[in-house]
Amino acid sequence: MPGIRVARRITGTDVAIWVTGAVLITIVVVGSVSTLASGRYTVRHWVDFLVAGLANGSVYALIALGYTLVYGILRMINFAHGEVFMSGAFTSYFLARSLEQSGMLNARPVVSILLLMALSMATSTTVAVLLERVAYRPLRRAPRLVPLITAIGASFFLQYTFRGLYGSGVRGYPQPAILDGEWGVGAMRILREQVLVIIAAALMMVLLYRFVQRTRTGKAMRAVAEDKEVAALMGIDVDRVIVITFAVGAMMAGVAGVLYALMFGQVRFFMGFLPGIKAFTAAVLGGIGNVPGAMLGGIFLGLVESVGPTLFLDGLGIPAPNQLKDAIAFSMLVLVLIFRPTGILGERLAGKKA
């Protein structure tokens, strides 16, 4: 209700929430100050953390785009998007293995990585489009919980389908020799694979942004996100735009899959779960439905997750703070939903019925 100020009584709940917030801020501040004061970490350590966070964050950002695009159009959380990411990465493993065996991976690394990305994107897109057609399209008019439950089911169905197809073990993802080693600039040092990840992710994001802003299809996507019925009246084929949205999100996830596999050197059927949830966090953080927001949110989450455990918790004397890395990411998720469901750049959605 713009323009109308609604006087609100401060309830016990508000107090409880704000007390929680104050306690958390105190913990973060006290923890950071005492960590920094202890002097156990040098500038070099922090730079390493930041670069690793940036690389991780770029992958989260790519995956987050898929959540944000779909949410923007369907107002639906595609819980299975993490599995779309996994399907591409896992499938490309087999190509990577045969490329390595034939020696091509080291002889023509650029072509090889492009091939891997193409296969990964194709697989992810196929999975996402099938998912939309089979599981989501018939439920577009159903009550809101119904598609969400379907998506949760689809998530597990896909995970265990790929487990059944490709096996349950962890597979070592071959890495071209060109990505070994690191580059150093002064106090900064950066692993080559991190350079690849950051550049490739940035490139994909620029491409996507231009696609959404400049092309006819991108314009149609924005129109459908704005209002499906009116868009349909303007002659836009809504079903087709929705399929394209799923496909575009899946392509980003496919690229992210190969980057993630190259960075961590392994793939598994379960690999999509955590990055999926974290990317969703990133999407919410940036303001769900908002494309630049997802990119920002991903990078922010990557940085916090990488720097946070040491910075916030080490100074408090908590042993093995890295065990709590995921707990920090999940806490971010819950905190954002509680305190700023609008995200950094988004409109207010979480509290609405939508």
Next chain:
Amino acid sequence: MGERFRAALRPAVVVGLVGGVMALLLSLVGMVNAFAGRPIITGVLSMGHTLLFLTALVTGMIAARRVLHASRGAGRPVALPGAALAGLASGFPLAVLVLVGQVVNLRAVLQNANPVLYGLLTFGRDPGAGLPQLVLAGALVGSLGGALTLLPGRVSQAVVAGLGTMLLTGLFAELLQGILWDLGVPAATTRLFMVQKGLTVAGALVTGAAGALVQAVWASQTPKVRRRLDALPPERRRRVNVALAAVGLAIVLWLPQVLGSFLSYVLVLVGLYVLMGLGLNLEVGWAGLLDLGFVAFFAIGAYTLAILTSPETGWLALTFWQALPVAVLVALIAGVILGVPVLGIRGDYLAIATLGFGEIVRLLVGSDWLRPLTGGSQGIAHIPRPVLGNIALIGPQQIYYLVVAGCIIVWFVATRLRNSRLGRAWMAMREDEDVAQAMGINLVQTKLLAYGLGAGFAGVAGAIFAAMIGSVFPHSFQLIISINVLALIIVGGMGSIPGVFVGALFLVAMPELLREFTEYRLFMYGGLLIAMMLLRPQGLWPEPTVRLELAESEEPEVPARVTAATSPGQGD
């Protein structure tokens, strides 16, 4: 004529190919292989083949329905051939797989595309002879499915019941033989119908006929019995109900004596999931708050009991009975505390936030930070067994009674709650929060009570679980448990109390009893969640009001243009 004929058959081919892709998927994820070792009818039919035949059967049923629909009734003579065609088509993807597999080594990528699978798909012959047989079998089973759709309801129900009974007795033949032996049935009699695993041909015919007969009698007699019951004066009717309940209770209490230790253990698991299911049902089914972190409360109940009773933590070393109420109370309070911050979050955001909570609890109890309290990743062991009088409840056969008592109490509480002012407030809130608030419902209080009570139910389950296993580890409290509970209340029917029991029996007992299932448990749950949402969102045993609401809320077929003009955008 030819044109109409072809138009009617096109949906059949499409349905058939979709069914074939499903069969291909079942084969490639390894289910057909895994179940091939479990005979239904020894030497004739294995569970692996049954999976494929069931796919063809369902394909045939759907195809027949589609053909009838597509030709607007004129296709009745075409429906049966249509179903046969669909069954035939459903065999093709499998045949292609075998043929490709002869030339290319698919196994390098698809681990289950191996000679064992090809052998099963060709019935152990060479492809030239086996594949036509496979496709023909598909056509045969498909036309059976078509016939089931076309036959009058009573007949096809009886046939389905017969086939189902045969399938279940075959699957559980090994367990049944053990039970029959315990009941004193001579082995010679049992041998006529069942061998080691699976049924004999005679056994298959007898069980099939028995199942069909029971269904037929049931269908014809139930309305009469019900009418006579309704005609009874209320006093007598209540007496009949009490008598039935007493007989039911007696059977429930007698069960562990016949079933033995393993089956009792399975029933205990079912009971624990019923407890959790009733709790989550309260949150999701009644209050409409989708909670994906439900395992957190189960974990909190289990850990509280462990910390209070185990000598390892060396705090209090209470007995089970002293610690149980504390565990339930702690879980309940945790529910309220976790509920406060998420009060303002609605719908699907809530689901993700609670998922975050569940994971945070698991990560915290397993961390080194809380090791002094929770034992870190080693957990807490040496939880003493509950002692009742001077009997220690050691094995599952004794814990069973504890779980049954818990279930009865929680079931009673849940039934009373549903019909209380609070229960109606929950349902009002589920339908529309704003309207509920306008009607004077205190949303904060109502939501927190839903979280607290649901968590309390899960706490009971957690405490009993810890006492039964004797130790707790962070590993036992994975997200999978939350998904299990969610799946069982959805399959049973959201908001329905009997649905929780049905869902738990179906989704917890089945995978425990069929070891081959364990690996495909989440595959099946995932598929079931999708299938239920698409085909039967009200669940297997829906709550009567939900049934009514779903019937009402089914949107009338309004042309898209009209809808667009009258309904506001979905985004508001």
